[in-house]
Amino acid sequence: MSHADLEHWERAWKEKGPEGGSWFEAKPAKSLELIDALGLGSSAAIVDVGGGASTLVDHLLLRGFENVSIVDLSAHAMNAARERLGERGSRVRWIEADARDLRLPEPVDLWHDRAAFHFLTVDADQQAYVRSLRAALRPGGHVVLATFALDGPSRCSGLDVARHSAATLGAILGPPFRLLRSADHTHITPEGAPQRFTYTVWQVAGAP
Numbered sequence: 001m002s003h004a005d006l007e008h009w010e011r012a013w014k015e016k017g018p019e020g021g022s023w024f025e026a027k028p029a030k031s032l033e034l035i036d037a038l039g040l041g042s043s044a045a046i047v048d049v050g051g052g053a054s055t056l057v058d059h060l061l062l063r064g065f066e067n068v069s070i071v072d073l074s075a076h077a078m079n080a081a082r083e084r085l086g087e088r089g090s091r092v093r094w095i096e097a098d099a100r101d102l103r104l105p106e107p108v109d110l111w112h113d114r115a116a117f118h119f120l121t122v123d124a125d126q127q128a129y130v131r132s133l134r135a136a137l138r139p140g141g142h143v144v145l146a147t148f149a150l151d152g153p154s155r156c157s158g159l160d161v162a163r164h165s166a167a168t169l170g171a172i173l174g175p176p177f178r179l180l181r182s183a184d185h186t187h188i189t190p191e192g193a194p195q196r197f198t199y200t201v202w203q204v205a206g207a208p
Contacts, residue, residue: 022156022189028056030185031114034144034201035060037181042066044109047136049099050116052077053084061088069093071102100128107138111145115197118147118161126162126172134176139206143177144199145169149184152196166200177202 040046042064048056051070060068068091072078075096082089095104099116111133120126133143147164148156155161166182181201186194 022191022193022195024190025187026055028054028059028114030183030197030199031056031112031144031146032059034181034183034199035110035112036063038110038142038201040065040109040142045069045106045138046110046112047071047104047108049102049111049113051081051112053080054114055084056112056114057081057092058085058088061085061091066091069095069104069108071095071097071099073098099132100125102132102136104136107141108136109138109141111136111141111143113144114146115148115156117145118164119156119159121160121162130173133173134204137204139204141204142180143173143202143204145202146185146197146199149196149198152198164198166198169198169200173202176205178205 043066045067046060046065047069048054049071051057052072052074057068057070070078070081070092073096078094078096082092082094085092095102099113100120117126117129120129137143147169148161150163150165152163153161154163166179170177170179179200180203183199185197185199187197188194
């Protein structure tokens with residue numbers, strides 16, 4: 001994790017608050033739809049990369065998932081989620097880390113990332129992320145990965161982003177990953193602006 005990255009996201013969360021960023025969703029409906037379709041058991045290990053103050057963790061806990069981890073650069077963002085969850089926050093593993101050099105304490109069944117990967121705009125960073133992803137997943141594990149679509153914004157939160165299709169993501173992830181599903185989605189920001197996203201679901205090779 002670079003010091004500049006950490007400073008940027010800590011400042012962004014402090015200035016905008018948990019509901020002020022363009023990425024905010026009161027309910028992450030598309031992510032939940034794709035996760036629900038996987039039919040994971042309550043003991044499945046799930047990590048939300050770049051989860052910050054996202055409400056996805058609230059809904060995962062309500063669905064009975066017992067092994068949920070949140071990874072984010074910003075401790076400030078995760079603290080906002082902890083405060084929102086109250087006592088339930090003690091059931092979540094909170095990890096302040098960069099996905100490019102993330103090493104989880106145990107393998108996971110599902111890696112979820114909405115709007116973190118697209119901030120990696122150079123090949124070296126993207127490949128470092130993929131190495132972390134491969135190391136984290138159990139054989140047969142799944143990935144729900146959402147980025148700005150090819151017709152989505154070219155910048156977000158003051159930073160350039162890399163826009164993707166299912167094909168460009170597949171080229172980066174490589175042959176261990178098999179595309180199960182892709183879907184276009186339009187996110188409406190708190191300010192009412194539309195943002196085009198590509199949502200994809202992948203499975204890594206190997207029997208679960």
